[in-house]
Structure formats: structure tokens, C-alpha cells
Amino acid sequence: MTNKDILEIAMKQSAIDANCKIDDFKGKDSVIIESIKNSNARRYLELPIACNLISYGQNIVASIQMEYKDIVEKYISKYQVEHCFETPNMHVLNNEFEKYGMQVCFMAEYFLPDINELSVQNCKYELKVLEQKDFVDLYLPQWSNALSKSRKNLDVLGVGAYKDNQLVGLAACSADCETMWQIGVDVLPNVRQQGIASALTSRLAIEILAKGKVPFYCCAWSNIKSVRNAIKSGFRPAWVEMTIKSKEFVDSING
Known part of the structure; x- marks a missing residue:
């Protein structure tokens, strides 16, 4: 695309x-x-x-x-x-x-992702691609931006960051419509500001595009941390x- x-x-x-x-x-x-x-x-x-x-x-x-x-x-x-x-x-x-x-x-x-800016980013922790079956035990408060407990059936794909086999960051997407999947991301407080969020977001966006879907990202414009993550991950304001x-x-x- x-x-x-x-x-x-x-x-x-x-x-x-x-x-x-x-x-x-x-x-x-x-x-x-x-x-x-x-x-x-x-x-x-x-x-x-x-x-x-x-x-x-x-x-x-x-x-x-x-x-x-x-x-x-x-x-x-x-x-x-x-x-x-x-x-x-x-x-x-x-x-x-x-x-x-x-x-x-x-x-x-x-x-929306800018194809010219979107790329796989380095992460000091292991990244794993996750599917719907992997989310079963992850509907917890710390992952509430990435996953939606009220719409579990729409959570279709994710990327997790693991430190010593423990999940410390998660980006996941919901199939909100036929052509577009929305990304949400969470990182545990003790490992933030290490580039995990953007590594997860950009990797998941690439995985979504590979499936022929358009990834999109949403936040309030006052949420500076989230806006910065979107930009760093290769996304640009669209609407x-x-x-x-x-x-x-x-x-x-x-x-």
C-alpha cells in the first residue's frame, strides 16, 4: 500500500x-x-x-x-x-x-502510518507476535489500552515485549471494521522510556499491513505521551x- x-x-x-x-x-x-x-x-x-x-x-x-x-x-x-x-x-x-x-x-x-517512516525498531526485550488465543489471560488493568475486555472478539493481533519471559509491554489491535484495525499499547511503569512502546506499535503496524489491513491509532491531542509514541512509531495525523x-x-x- x-x-x-x-x-x-x-x-x-x-x-x-x-x-x-x-x-x-x-x-x-x-x-x-x-x-x-x-x-x-x-x-x-x-x-x-x-x-x-x-x-x-x-x-x-x-x-x-x-x-x-x-x-x-x-x-x-x-x-x-x-x-x-x-x-x-x-x-x-x-x-x-x-x-x-x-x-x-x-x-x-x-x-495513519506513513509508509516512508514506518520501520522495525530496536528493542532491548524480546518481541513476540501474539494471536487472539494468546490474549485469554491478559484482560487485566495493566493492558486495558491494548485490549478491550468488553469487545474481546475484536482483539485479533498483538505484539508483546518480554523481559525474563514476563510480559512488560503489549500492543494489540481490534478489528474495528473490515479494512482497518485500531492499535492500543501499554507498557509497565518500571520499564517505560526505553523505546518499548514505539517498538511494539511500529512492529504491530507492519504486521497489520502484511495482512492487507490498515492500522490506525487514536488519542486525545492533549495526551502528549501518546502523540509522541504515534509520531515515533511512524504514524502521522490524518483526521x-x-x-x-x-x-x-x-x-x-x-x-
Whole structure:
């Protein structure tokens, strides 16, 4: 795959998720489209969704429930694309949705591999490729970024770092859709800052590509450690999303 191929695959999946066309992400004008259920969408998405703003940098595709069209249309037409995903402008959208018992919830940056930068990285510990059967006893708090206890069936491939036959780092991916697998990574605190995370992430990305799938990586833009790992591992920023959820859902996350 080339970088162009990888970006097209990602945009195609985003188009499925948002119920739009690939070209909608490439124009200068923002697009509002109705959110609908789709069995081919990323598995963790709960569709239809009240409002999800997606941008690959050129414009915004707003996938929404149409009763909120006036709110969203006014918002994305008033502010610059990048400002729609940050404060203080974000408060305008949040305030409007609060009237309907909803709030801004998820704000995430997504990364795709740069084929020209992706390579096998040195690691002082032994690396092993792991399959789904190897994850059975690994659904523990220390591996909660790499593995999803609630979606075990989607955890399909991983790479572990071993020190004296003990697992000290784990990158694993979930088959979130047909063409793209999402990477998560954990490293035990006592062995961090030794390049383990990037060695695991880059190696797993290479393994995913070898299977004909596109690896992707997601984190909050405020998570500097995770962003640095993405960059060091050979990934580059590709798109951003901001999602509205119910206040009850937001409160449940906040505890």
C-alpha cells in the first residue's frame, strides 16, 4: 500500500461511518449529512448519533440526527474548521446541545502510518507476535489500552515485549471494521522510556499491513505521551473527530 492508498481507505471508512461520500471530505465546503445505522461502520460506534464532526483538514463533515441541523449548520458555518474542534468556540456548540440533555464528549485525533517512516525498531526485550488465543489471560488493568475486555472478539493481533519471559509491554489491535484495525499499547511503569512502546506499535503496524489491513491509532491531542509514541512509531495525523453524547453518558464516564 502507498500512503495515498491508506488515506483513501481511511476516508472510505469514515464515509461509511458518517453516511457520506469520500469526496465530501475533500471539498472546501462543509457538509451536513444524516447519521444512520450501518453494519459496516466501526464496531464501537453507536449509530445513529446526535452529532459527530469529522475533518481531514479541508472542511467538516457533520454526521447528525437532522433535528439538530440548524444548530450544527450555524456552528460550522460561523467558525473556521480547526476552531470548531477547540475552545472557546466549542462551548457554543456544547451550550446549544445542553438544552437537549447532551454535551460534547469525545475529542480525538486519528493517526495513519506513513509508509516512508514506518520501520522495525530496536528493542532491548524480546518481541513476540501474539494471536487472539494468546490474549485469554491478559484482560487485566495493566493492558486495558491494548485490549478491550468488553469487545474481546475484536482483539485479533498483538505484539508483546518480554523481559525474563514476563510480559512488560503489549500492543494489540481490534478489528474495528473490515479494512482497518485500531492499535492500543501499554507498557509497565518500571520499564517505560526505553523505546518499548514505539517498538511494539511500529512492529504491530507492519504486521497489520502484511495482512492487507490498515492500522490506525487514536488519542486525545492533549495526551502528549501518546502523540509522541504515534509520531515515533511512524504514524502521522490524518483526521479529527468531535462527538456529542447524552449528558448521562458523559456523567457515567466522569464517575
